[in-house]
Amino acid sequence: xxxxxxxxxxxxxxxxxxxxxxxxxxxxxxxxxxxxxxxxxxxxxxxxxxxxxxxxxxxxxxxxxxxxxxxxxxxxxxxxxxxxxxxxxxxxxxxxxxxxxxxxxxxxxxxxxxxxxxxxxxxxxxxxxxxxxxxxxxxxxxxxx
Numbered sequence: 001x002x003x004x005x006x007x008x009x010x011x012x013x014x015x016x017x018x019x020x021x022x023x024x025x026x027x028x029x030x031x032x033x034x035x036x037x038x039x040x041x042x043x044x045x046x047x048x049x050x051x052x053x054x055x056x057x058x059x060x061x062x063x064x065x066x067x068x069x070x071x072x073x074x075x076x077x078x079x080x081x082x083x084x085x086x087x088x089x090x091x092x093x094x095x096x097x098x099x100x101x102x103x104x105x106x107x108x109x110x111x112x113x114x115x116x117x118x119x120x121x122x123x124x125x126x127x128x129x130x131x132x133x134x135x136x137x138x139x140x141x142x143x144x145x
Contacts, residue, residue: 010042014066022080026058036083037101038062043090045077050093053077057090059105069105073098084126087145091121097133097143113145 010033012021028044035041040060047053055077059068073092080091083102091097099108113121113135125132126145133141 010040010060012040012062023052024060024065024067026056026060028056029075030104031055031079032081034081034083036084036088037063037102039083040065040137041065041081041083041088043078043081049081050053050077050086052093053110055092057081057088057100057105058086068103071105072099080121080124082124082126089124089126089131093120095121095126095135097121097131097132107141111141113141127141 009025010024011023013078014021026042026044030086031043031045033042033084040062042058043055045053054074056070056072057078058070061068070081070129076092076094079117082089086102087108088102089097096110097125098110101108113133120136122136123134129145138143
C-alpha cells in the first residue's frame with residue numbers, strides 16, 4: 001500500500017496495480033503523510049498558510065482508512081513527522097517535538113529544542129537509545145528515548 005494526498009484527504013493505492021484502496025477526508029489543509037506499521041499518518045493545518053496556525057495529526061488504519069486517533073496542536077501545525085514503531089514523533093514550527101503513542105496518540109513526552117521563539121526544527125532522527133533533533137541553525141540535540 002502507498003498513500004498520496006489531495007488538498008484535505010489521503011488516498012491509499014495498491015502498489016502493484018495503482019488501484020484506489022480507500023480515501024479519507026482529514027479536514028483542514030494537508031501538509032504531509034507518512035506510513036509505518038499499518039498506520040498512515042496525516043498532518044494538517046487550519047488556515048490559508050502554514051505559518052502560526054493550529055493543526056492536527058491524524059492516524060489512519062492503513063488497511064481500511066478509518067481514523068484511529070486525532071490530536072490537535074493549538075500552538076502550531078505539525079510540520080515534521082517521523083513514525084518509528086510504537087512511537088510517532090512530530091515537531092511544530094515553534095521548535096517543540098512531541099513523542100506520541102503510535103496506536104492511541106497519547107502523549108509520551110515533549111521537548112523544546114531552544115528558547116528562541118522561531119527556532120525551527122529541521123530533522124527528527126530516532127534511534128534505539130536517543131532521538132536526535134536538528135534545527136535550521138545547525139544545532140543538534142539528543143533526547144533520551
